[in-house]
Amino acid sequence: MERFSTFMDLVGLANNGQCLLSEVIINYEVQKSRTNRESVWQQMDQCLTVMIKAVEKGKDSQEKSVSGMVGGDAKQFGDYAKAKGLLGSVTQKAIQYALAVSEVNALMGRIVASPTAGSCGILPGALLAASEALSVPREKIVAGLFTAAGVGLIINEHASLAGAAGGCQAECGAASAMAAAAVVEMAGGTPDQAGQAMALALKNMLGLVCDPVAGLVEVPCVKRNAFGAVQALVAAELALAGIKSVIPPDEVIAASYEIGCLMPPSLRETSDAGLAKTPTGQEIEAKLFGENK
Amino acid sequence: MKGVFDIIGPIMIGPSSSHTAGATRLGKIARAILGEEPSQVMVRLHGSFAKTGRGHGTDKAIAAGLLGFSSDDERIPAALTLASAAGMKIEFTRRDFANVHPNTAVIEMVGKSGRKASVMGSSIGGGSIVVTQINGYQVELTGEYATLITIHEDRPGVVALVTQVLAQEKINVAFMRVSRQERGAEALMILESDEPISHQAYDIVANIPAVKVAMLVLPC
Ligand code: SF4
Numbered sequence: 001m002e003r004f005s006t007f008m009d010l011v012g013l014a015n016n017g018q019c020l021l022s023e024v025i026i027n028y029e030v031q032k033s034r035t036n037r038e039s040v041w042q043q044m045d046q047c048l049t050v051m052i053k054a055v056e057k058g059k060d061s062q063e064k065s066v067s068g069m070v071g072g073d074a075k076q077f078g079d080y081a082k083a084k085g086l087l088g089s090v091t092q093k094a095i096q097y098a099l100a101v102s103e104v105n106a107l108m109g110r111i112v113a114s115p116t117a118g119s120c121g122i123l124p125g126a127l128l129a130a131s132e133a134l135s136v137p138r139e140k141i142v143a144g145l146f147t148a149a150g151v152g153l154i155i156n157e158h159a160s161l162a163g164a165a166g167g168c169q170a171e172c173g174a175a176s177a178m179a180a181a182a183v184v185e186m187a188g189g190t191p192d193q194a195g196q197a198m199a200l201a202l203k204n205m206l207g208l209v210c211d212p213v214a215g216l217v218e219v220p221c222v223k224r225n226a227f228g229a230v231q232a233l234v235a236a237e238l239a240l241a242g243i244k245s246v247i248p249p250d251e252v253i254a255a256s257y258e259i260g261c262l263m264p265p266s267l268r269e270t271s272d273a274g275l276a277k278t279p280t281g282q283e284i285e286a287k288l289f290g291e292n293k
Numbered sequence: 294m295k296g297v298f299d300i301i302g303p304i305m306i307g308p309s310s311s312h313t314a315g316a317t318r319l320g321k322i323a324r325a326i327l328g329e330e331p332s333q334v335m336v337r338l339h340g341s342f343a344k345t346g347r348g349h350g351t352d353k354a355i356a357a358g359l360l361g362f363s364s365d366d367e368r369i370p371a372a373l374t375l376a377s378a379a380g381m382k383i384e385f386t387r388r389d390f391a392n393v394h395p396n397t398a399v400i401e402m403v404g405k406s407g408r409k410a411s412v413m414g415s416s417i418g419g420g421s422i423v424v425t426q427i428n429g430y431q432v433e434l435t436g437e438y439a440t441l442i443t444i445h446e447d448r449p450g451v452v453a454l455v456t457q458v459l460a461q462e463k464i465n466v467a468f469m470r471v472s473r474q475e476r477g478a479e480a481l482m483i484l485e486s487d488e489p490i491s492h493q494a495y496d497i498v499a500n501i502p503a504v505k506v507a508m509l510v511l512p513c
Contacts, residue, residue, distance in 0.1 A: 005294070029297040043298060050304050065308075067348050105307030108350050108370040113420070114301050117310045123301075145301055152300035161300070162418060178300075215345035217308040288348060 002028040007154055007195050007249040014191040021181070021191045022143035025150035044142050044149075047112045051101065051124035054111050058100025065106045067288055070218045074100035090133040091230055098125025098229035102222040115152045115161040115174055118217045122175035123148055123182070125229030130183045130236070144182035151178040151198050158250070159257035163210035164269040166260030172221075172228045173205030173256065179232035180239070189240050197239035199249040201232055206252075207259050209267035211274025214285040220275055303420050306369045311396050312342065312349035315416025317369060319398055319424075320358020322436045323412040325510040326427060329404040331359055334383040340395035342416075343387035352385050355398065359383065364420060393425070410508075430472050430481040434510070438467060438485035442508040443498060447473050447480040451503045455482065458501075462494040479505065 002024055004010045013024045029040045059078055064071035074096050081092040102121035105111045111120040123145065131141050152161060155174045160166040180197035184190075189197075205228075213219040245252065266273035275281050305314040324331060336355055338346050346352060350370065357372035358364075359381065368375060376383055390397060394415035401411045413426035424434040427442065434440060441459070445451045452471060459466060466484050473480035490509060499507035 025297060032294075032296050040297070044301065047298075047301050047304060065348075066350070108306055108308065108313070108353070110304065110365055110367055111307050112302060112304050113310050113314075116419070117305065117307050117314070120307070146297065149297040149300045153294055153297070156300065157294055164418070214348060215341065216348040218348075289344070 002031065004028070005154070005157055007151075007198070007253070010150060010154065011191045011195055020143065020147070020185055021150055021194055022146040022185060025146040025153075028150075029146075041142065044145050047114075048138070048142055048145060050110055050112050052128065054101040054104040054109060055097045055124055055128060057109060058102075058104040059096065061100075061103065061107070063107055065218055067214060067216055067218060067284070069213065069216070069284065070106045070222045071103050073222070074103055090129050091233065093132060094125045094129035094229040094233055095226040097128050098122055098225040099222060101125065102225040106216075106218050106222060114148070115156075115178070116163070116171045118163065118221045119171040119175035119225060119228065121222070121225030122172060122228040122232065123179050125225065126179035126183055126232040127186070129229070130186055130233065134187055136186055140186050144186045147185045147194060148178035148182040151181045155202075155253055155256075158253045160260055166256065167208055167263045167268050168210040168224065169202070169205045169208040169256050170260060171210070172224050173202055173208055176205055176228040176232045176235070177202040179229065180235035183232060183236035184239050187236065187240055189236075193239040193242075195249040196244050197235045199245035199247065199252045200238055201235035202252050202256060203245060203247065204231060204235070206256055207263075209263065209274055210269045211267055211276045212269070212271055213276050213281040214288050215271045215276070219281075299419070304365045305420060306354075306365060306367065309349045310420040311416045311418055312346060312351045313354045313369070314364040314420035315396065315418075315422050316342070316351045316354035316398070317358040317362065317364040317366075318420065318422045318436060319412075319414045319416060320355040320400065321361060321363070322358070322414065322422065322424060322434070322510060323400040323402060323410070324359050324361055326412050326424070326442065326508050327402045327404050327408060327410040328508050329406055329408060331381055331402040332405050333403040334359060334381065335401040336383060336385045337388035337399040337401075338385060339388060339390045339393060339397040339399075342396050342398055355400070356381075356383050359400075359402075427481065430474065432470070432472070432481065432483055434483060434485075436510060437512055438487065439490040439512060440486075440510040441484045441490050441495065441498060442510065443482045443504050444479055444506040445482065445501075446503040446505070447477050448503065451480075451501070452482060454501050455484070455498050455504070458494055458497045459484065459486070459490070462491060464488050464490055464494060
């Protein structure tokens with residue numbers, strides 16, 4: 001069995017085997033699930049299909065969620081970006097795709113929790129936008145998802161992937177870190193660069209709280225996915241340029257765990273503070289639950 | 294360490310793995326425990342299920358599960374309508390149960406044939422669930438294994454009769470628990486297996502005279 005617990009182990013395995021991070025993770029899963037490469041690959045390919053369909057669906061939708069707080073932004077942004085915009089097309093696509101998938105989630109559509117439903121737009125946003133810019137074949141995106149999963153496994157081992165445990169750094173922060181590593185591999189970077197990208201992305205989300213308005217996975221979640229996807233691209237590009245995180249990947253994960261533990265419960269998915277308790281947040285909550293009673 | 298598809302996955306209907314995906318699984322396992330199509334259902338939502346359930350579609354998700362849908366079924370948003378079209382009456386209320394997980398529901402069902410079952414379960418994160426009570430018995434059931442549940446006379450030999458059937462069918466028991474409310478009355482047994490439990494094995498167990506009710510819950 002391919003054994004790894006830390007990012008350092010993972011990079012070591014890849015370097016010893018002269019292979020990509022995704023290969024190490026695929027082998028791990030084949031052994032763990034006691035199936036074969038083909039079926040593990042198919043399962044991930046299926047996840048990619050669901051992600052792509054969610055992008056397609058969300059891109060053109062103008063529907064609003066039950067609460068009325070989100071919906072239609074992916075389309076609005078797409079229409080705007082067609083004609084103008086400050087950012088280049090990769091970044092704009094990452095924004096649009098991430099919004100699309102997150103809105104599909106909020107509107108009870110089909111998505112892949114990656115790692116959670118609240119952060120489900122970040123991987124498709126970053127990976128699909130990058131794949132178009134890099135003109136890589138579908139296999140590279142599937143492989144990237146394995147690499148992303150490997151990063152998620154390590155974060156889950158040493159910190160958390162649940163907003164209730166670690167705040168949003170554990171959900172959108174982890175998703176962004178996972179996506180950053182995947183994009184590096186897709187772009188032909190080394191395993192070490194993937195680790196640097198992961199560390200850079202996660203560092204930038206340290207301390208991010210989870211304070212969703214009315215307890216729903218909508219505000220700030222949907223738009224945060226757009227930021228998370230773009231940030232993954234920024235981190236990947238920094239790492240591909242050879243820039244390193246001063247604090248190594250495993251230490252950043254340890255820091256995120258510590259920060260999560262120090263975070264008060266009111267900022268960990270309970271909606272007892274932060275955005276949820278702003279005057280507008282409370283007004284929205286009162287309106288929703290008023291009609292609920 | 295977890296598996297790759299615990300991280301990238303599950304494929305599910307949004308917006309929340311605990312309030313939507315887990316809720317669907319709770320509805321589905323409740324239906325499996327009842328063993329037939331429910332015709333009348335009372336759902337009591339506790340804690341965060343009660344508070345944010347509507348915005349997360351928890352009611353639709355539970356209804357979808359009661360209809361037998363999986364947590365990635367795109368009919369979930371329409372489940373309440375589909376349930377009433379299928380003649381399934383579902384009522385939702387809020388109820389505070391002390392000392393239970395924040396995402397807990399009690400699902401009381403009457404089936405088409407008049408069979409009754411009551412299931413308490415919690416959605417414990419990432420779409421995972423645990424059933425904590427069946428018909429008033431304390432249990433711990435995750436729905437990840439093929440499970441056979443019996444309510445039987447609490448007397449010597451009954452447990453052995455049931456396990457013999459499984460042995461004959463070459464089904465290996467992974468976990469087994471027996472509980473009862475009072476000595477000598479009724480007991481509840483849960484057997485979880487890695488392998489699928491056949492309907493044939495279930496039928497034999499259900500026909501053991503000392504077994505009053507047998508339920509077969511396949512992984513969902
Ligand atoms: S704010 Fe909370 S609910 Fe929203 S995505 Fe972040 S962790 Fe999830």
